[in-house]
Amino acid sequence: MEYYQGLINSLARGQVAPVYLFYGEEEYLKEKAVAKFKEHLLPQAADFNLDVLDGEETELTTVVSLAENLPFMAERRLVIVKNAPWFKGKAKGSADQSSGEDKSAGKEGPLLNYLNQPAPTTCLIFVTGDSVDRRKKLFKAVESAGKAIDFKALKANEMAAWVTNQVKARGKKIDAMAVRALVEANGKLGLLNLANEVEKLITYVGEAKDISLTDVQQVGVTNLEQNIFTVVDEAVSGNTAQAITGIKELLALKEQPVKILAMLARQFRLAIQVEALVRTGCPEREVAGKLGLHDFVVRKALAQARKSSTAKLEWALERLAAMDAEIKKGQQDFLPAIANTLIRLSQK
Template identity: 35%
Template sequence: MVLDIWKKISKKQVDPVYLLYGTEAFLINETKQLLVDNVLEEEEKDFNFSVYDLEETPIEEALEDAETFPFMGEKRLVILQNPLFLTSEKSKGKIDHQLAKLESYLKQPAPYSILVFSAPYEKLDERKKITKELKRNATVVEAKKLTEQETKAWVRERAVTHGSGIENDAIELLLALAGTNLFMLTSEIDKLALYAGENQLIRKEMVDHLTARSLEQTIFSLVDKVVHKNVEAALRIYYDLLKQNEEPIKILAVLTGQFRLIYQVKELARKGYGQQQIAGTLKIHPYRVKLAAGQAGAFSDEELSRIIMLLADADYQMKTGGMKKEMLIEMILFQMKGR
């Protein structure tokens, strides 16, 4: 698990080769930053830290750097970006990598260097010999979306790094308000920890007071008001969005997406899919599935179909100028009241 690898790096327990791959950019960036912060002293970075783009530089040139003894320090850190040769894609450039030299290096890596492959790809080509060799000899960080439990554990760890703790209820509310984007969560946790103060607990009330709501989470709250038949509160949220200069067509798109998600979750659950399976099928975070599943029970299939049709019609009206955009969403919310 990526959190376990981070803990080891933070304790300066580093390995000679790392492979970071996947599409969750935050996890890749955070791992690289942890290595930079824990392997090198500030004054060493000019001499012992190198970054190569393997779409522009042959691997043998980077390996030559890794095999060079560090200057004024004990370790050398070499980061290799975009190792496209690990995938099934063909390189657009004219770089011809001597992969035999990489295979040889992996069998006996320089004891004074840390070699880091940063591969922002969803999949690697497991059929290739070099991919197999690298995965066999490297510490692998798969940068995929964290599960609900991993996200919560990460939130706790992030708070601890600031000398704070965080209540379980506060974590739940934070995820509900800010979503599961790790870049956004980092900003929110850092702000909350600063507000709480060192050795203090981040409480639910602080999260409610200080956390910035993403548009998606604000729309989720709006839908939740509809679920509980409190359309007046839903309208207040909608009017607040308009005051924040959110475009009605953008609000409509996110609102439609939320109801489509509720419908999909309801349908897949009926087929016996668990929440993790649904998340994998729809390619979304499991926490979003959990929230949508909680809302799905409030609507019959007929109600959801009718609402989605209303939203589709509103989208057509907005794009053809059939009615004032702001009024279209108002009308839909009033119609939902009598569902």
């Protein structure tokens, strides 16, 4: 979250670049950053000095024209372009990528020219959720004239700190175990989802000053993945009855057997992959990056692998694949089949 705090600190010091590109997957922080710029740059006369555009429906010539306008009774103008499509790279394997760059350069020409000498009285912000191609001339031009900021998904500890601070700002305290449960269940969906869950918790506890793990369990949305984590945890710990209860709860929530099997297989596969990487010398802190996962997902998978053995995990994975085929052929019913598998796993 350092990238966001650094941006806000610079804004508070009055250090405003003429152009920004906000990209990456953390949408909540992007929205907050844009709101902070509006608040700081346009305390008055906002209606006259603010333009908000949709990049999918706007020509770059229009963007440049608005950026070149002078502010009215204020020091700066603010031009915000959402869904900016001009920074995306070509798909891998697409024919003649260099030619594609040359063709797009014609359309991007007005903006490239503007960025050579941007208006000092305008702050131009491009916002995109798409991945960007840092090799493109337009991206490099924005970096040269201003700042391109990657709004990366936060790590689990950063999300936990964020939740704690949000609750504190509302005059309440939240238990560390409650924070962990909230982040594990909802963190993969980003801060916007966590913000909604925090708001629900605040409303739920009412006048109470403390938020407990029980409160989170009562109010929070426990997603399929978190339930699968729990089932596998119980299974590798030898708590077969609890694991089967977890499966029944998923069925009660109308989750489809084929989806449950797929998620169980994914979790066992992750545990095997994580354990193999660590066993071959990969530092634990680098495993998440190699597999493209959140830190807490890797920690959970590694803990599950260490409670079991590679042989047991591989057996479970093979059995789930066989069960999937048997169920689809009508040779077995899901619940007795998965219960039998969990029992046999505990005996391995």
